[in-house]
Amino acid sequence: MIRRPMKKSTKLLWQGCPTRYAAGIFGDKWCFLILRDVLLHGKRTYSDFLNAPEGISTNILANRLSRLEAAAMLDRQIDPRKASRVCYFPTRKARDVLPALIGMMVWSVRYDEHSEAPETFAKAYDEDPKGTIAWYEAEIDRVDTEIFSKS
Amino acid sequence: MIRRPMKKSTKLLWQGCPTRYAAGIFGDKWCFLILRDVLLHGKRTYSDFLNAPEGISTNILANRLSRLEAAAMLDRQIDPRKASRVCYFPTRKARDVLPALIGMMVWSVRYDEHSEAPETFAKAYDEDPKGTIAWYEAEIDRVDTEIFSKS
DNA sequence: CTGTATCCTTAGGGATACTG
DNA sequence: CAGTATCCCTAAGGATACAG
Secondary structure, eight states: OOOOOOOOOHHHHTSSOHHHHHHHHHSBHHHHHHHHHHHHSOOOSHHHHHTSTTOOOHHHHHHHHHHHHHTTSEEEEEOTTOTTOEEEEEOHHHHTTHHHHHHHHHHHHHHOTTOOSOHHHHHHHHHOHHHHHHHHHHHHHHHHHHHHHOO | OOOOOOOOOHHHHTSSOHHHHHHHHHSBHHHHHHHHHHHHSOOOSHHHHHTSTTOOOHHHHHHHHHHHHHTTSEEEEEOTTOTTOEEEEEOHHHHTTHHHHHHHHHHHHHHOTTOOSOHHHHHHHHHOHHHHHHHHHHHHHHHHHHHHHOO
């Protein structure tokens, strides 16, 4: 008879460590990019995400949106005046990851020689990181308000 | 005849954006966890990573180690006095991502109710983020020196 | 100890047609 | 517009066995 090493409960194993938790949410390129779009580019609707240059397919997008909603990163809202209008808003939890996300972008700008991101982005962050983040948060609020006020 | 939409060069498409660049390196749970181990837990050898509680298999580990080496995140060194001893060191580039990585861990500790990470970790970071990071960097140097000085 | 090589199964994901 | 459903293929990756 073949002896197999005890299989520990996978579910439990992947909890209890902050890096594992982060890996569960960010360790997927599509989630990563959706978060970028919703946090930094003001994208809110299904088609917004679908038309991102990276070209995610419909089934994968639906899968990732519900995954992020389940992780309490996105808030799915149906416009009361138009049922066909669905918007995904970043939650407080998602916004709180902005500093780390921006930190990672700044790092990328430094080391990716192909990056088209403006020099000024990294520079501005170095000079006033909190200000930059505050600006982005205010921007998110502004865009959210705008979306639900326009017919 | 069926018309297909023009397939843009995938390779080029995935460059030129800091989030895409970061997604390429961190958008994989195994890379994420290896980086954690090498940056925060002082792990250096093949078996160190192999014995991580998450249980990566040998072929995947080899694949990710070479991927991270190719991305200039890890520096592969053979001990001159013992050829069978191979160590992977975090590069300067890898260390520079520490602030973002730690920021993400702090965020995880806040939002993962299952996290076992010490409360003090998040607290310490809030009080003196730069000090915490500097401490980690010094720690990495210390461990590296130690590894090559011990027989 | 540090990996390769191989086998094999499942999950990821692209393309596309379809639905309310 | 916002998804579901299906087809189908490829890559991911677990479990070994093996090599230097």
